[in-house]
Amino acid sequence: MEKANTIRYADLFAALGSEPRLEIMRLLFAAYPQGMIVGDIQAKLQIPNSTLSHHLDKLRQEHLISSRKEKQYIWYSVNTKTIEDLLAFLFNSCTLSNPHSREDKLDPVQNPFTEAGLMFEGFLRSMESLFGNVFDRMVLPRGFERFSQKATQVIALAQEESRRLGHQYVGTEQLLLGLIGEGTGTAAQVLSAEGLNLENMRVEVEKHIGHGKGTPLDIPFTPRAKRVLELSVEQSQRLGNQYIGTEHLLLGILRERGGMAVRVLEHLGVNLHSIEQRILQLNKSH
Known part of the structure; x- marks a missing residue:
């Protein structure tokens, strides 16, 4: 093998x-x-x-x-899965002579904050001259290739919202704008049922974070936004779904709790528990 x-x-x-x-x-x-x-x-x-x-x-x-x-x-x-596997193969090959690493069974992609994970991050950073800012993309959780077309579109829309506001990052608030901006997914339907739309959410987000001074070509995710993506994968697995949809991204935002997106929703008077229950009901009916 x-x-x-x-x-x-x-x-x-x-x-x-x-x-x-x-x-x-x-x-x-x-x-x-x-x-x-x-x-x-x-x-x-x-x-x-x-x-x-x-x-x-x-x-x-x-x-x-x-x-x-x-x-x-x-x-x-x-295809990020292939690139991720390739980089993991190189890293794991380098640790074959270290029994301690094998016993720990560290997965540097899944555990970026372990010693092995930090070494792996350093390796990815060294690859930037070849592929650009790879690390900010490769830290996306395993399972990202299972994101539905609508969920992938949400990520792209979140990046566009960041550019529109002149920010140098994609945070939970941009993900939230991407969810409502996508328009047809489960998350957009649930948010719309709460009286939310792209216009009033944009106004609220801008009240909280304002405008930046420009956006780089490569827009990194904030730690909280990365955590939302990880949680969306976990929520999909917990619900027994074979895909990661917009509803899982919204659940990820709700479960992360500390991001700007949750503050925006709370300021707009949205009942977070009601949103979560609505998503779970829709998931059971499918």
Whole structure:
């Protein structure tokens, strides 16, 4: 099995061993989680369409990227699970000679605050020159690949809200705006039933945090926002769901409790317990 794993990861490195493919990966990391369409990638790289198709096919064959069709466009995005597994393989290979590490059974991705996790973070930081700010994306919890299309859209909308306000981070309040802004998911329906809409929530958020001075290309999640994402995975598992939807993100916000999103909801007079119970009822009825 170990030999097979080594061959598998050697194939991944071989797929990455091309300057155009590395540039494609850099672009897709910068556009994560929404991804990019072929035309935008081609405009950035200035390479023939046939050549670009060849490189995209190679990356997709190795599951380094994934594609989806929306209307007449094909979107490409990074497969974070494959990248995460690749980095974990490198880290774990480095610890094979350390019996103490094996006995502790530390998973540096799941346990970023252990000694091994801090070493792993340092390793990811060293990869930034290759892939850009990878760490802020890779600390997303295991299971992120199970986020529904609507939940993924919420993340993208949260980033847009951060840009709109000129902030340098995505916090729980931006996630909340993304949930109501998505419009059709379970979370948006539950929030709308409480009399909330994107306009009044934007006003309330701006009252609390104001406007910033500009947004970087790579927008990191705050620790509380990362915790919300982790809790959304946990809530999905607790409810026995095979996906992570907008309702799980909203439950994550409610369970995290200390973020700005909860303060905004409380200031708007929302009954947090009522929202949670409504989500649980809807989950049982499906």
